[in-house]
Amino acid sequence: MVDLTLADLGRLFQALRYCVLVHDAVTKEIIWANPAACDVLGFTLDELKPLKAPDMSSNARQYAREIGVAWLQRAADHGTATIEWSYRSKAGEDILTEAVAIRVDLAAGPVVMVQFRDIAEEKATRLDLSRTEGRLQTFLRNLDEGIVVLDDDARVLFASESAGSLLRVDAGRLAGDDFTRFCDRESATRLREVLATTPRGGAPRDGRYRLRATNGEERWLSARCQYIDIEGDLRGWLLLFHDITDQVRAEEEHRRDAQHLNHLARFNAMGDMAMAIAHEVSQPIAAAHNFVAGVRGRLAGDGVDAASLDWGLDNATVQIDRAAQIMASLRRYVVGLEQSEQLADLNEIVADCAHLIDVRAQQNAVALEWEAAVEPLVVRCEKVLIGQVVMNLAFNAIDEMARWPAERRVVTIATRRDDAFGEIEVRDRGQGLAAFPHGRIFDGAFTSKRNGNGIGLALSRRIVTRHGGTVHAAENAPQGAVFALRLPLVDEAPPLRR
Helix, strand or coil, X not given: CCCCCHHHHHHHHHHCCCEEEEEECCCCCEEXXXXXXXXXXXXXXXXXXXXXXXXXXXXXXHHCHHHHHHHHHHHHHHCXXXXXXXXXXXXXXXXXXXXXXXXXXXXXXXEEEEEEEXXXXXXXXXXXXXXXXXXXXXXXXXXXXXXXXXXXXXXEEEECHHHHHHHCCCHHHCCCCEHHHHECHHHHHHHHHHHHHCCCCCCCEEEEEEEECCCCCEXXXXXXXXXXXXXXXXXXXXXXXEECHHHHHHHHHHHHHHHHHHHXXXXXXXXXXXXXXXXXXXXXXXXXXXXXXXXXHHHHCCXXXXXXXXXXXXXXXXXXXXXXXXXXXXXXXXXXCCCCCEEEEHHHHHHHHHHHHHHHHHHCCCEEEEECCCCCXXXXXXXXXXXHHHHXXXXXXXXXXXXXXXXXXXXXXXXXXXXXXXXXXXXXCCXXXXXXXXXXXXXXXXXXXXXXXXXXXXXXXXXXXXXXXXXXXXXXXXCCEEEEEEEEECCCCCCCCC
């Protein structure tokens, strides 16, 4: 073992990188400084010895001489004292330090040894950290999104104040609580499955969870779950969540609205079919009945003419075949009343509606003109709903034309491509849009018909909008109105919104 001599201890003391000043315990004068202190302060030992506190300290009030003397005296009286002190170098630079004064009893008398180190950078870092933490706390308090960290059993390890606000509890009381107790049974089970099956270090998983409110209120959260490990200090399942109750309620309302639209469309379709049956099928059946009655009359008389019987039966058969064709056409329409979306050609949708539109036109002595696009116009839609929009626009045009002289009673139905959209136009030669107040054409509360309620155009717009399309109206030159629906062609068509 090496024995240290007094000279060795002196050399070790001289080599210290920690700054050391030695003051007389009574007068507080500097009697020695190590090289590290001399280097930092920029004074030689001889220059330091006569200096007083004002000569080598910052001019700020908290570094006044009486404060420094009182600090050294506390060390002399109690053995040690610590202070934050700003020394001033020979070059006039202020040096913020942490200074520890310790009383040391030497053979020649007591001294106060001061050890100090530069803490300016450290303090600046602490201030930056404090500011960052303050800002982070402010952000967390004002976040719309809640933050919790859960262990494998879904117990809360950390919770932000915003999490407490969303859960309607004090965030400080969430630690150690079972997070699933805030969820209904199905959501609690689903969350536990997510915690158990999400790989650590894997991609985050999103989910929806329904809250079980104590007051009976139902609320929904959308949450993203991911495993975190922050230097071993905080590890677990990070759950970021926000309230989507309004969104879920809107979606439910939208689904109910869609169901209502489907019901109305199918109800109207049945009415259209019944109208067609009453108008068209009754005519050939009545004619067939007359021919059969004529044959029966001839059979009851004398001198039955076989040729006339054949003629009567043949014509009855023709009328029955005509009725069968009409029924087959209507059956094809009814079979098309599906609820699922599919790819469909707008030309075919118009063709499927043509028979019923023609019936309405014949009843009102209105001529129809058909202008079909040469190319297919394939869209993604529910055919019966779009068909109902087409018939609604066509029926409106026919009803409008019925009020005008015979030479003007023409309605044109056309299909065409317009960039990435397929378009169906219905043109009439009536009074145009003059009867509609500006901006209220598709208002469900307004109609230009004497006996209507205007709901047709309002529903039509909602149906087309739900399919990602638009309905618009314009003046038809030289007279009349144009109503058109546009749907994105299949390459551009988004999934149907439910």
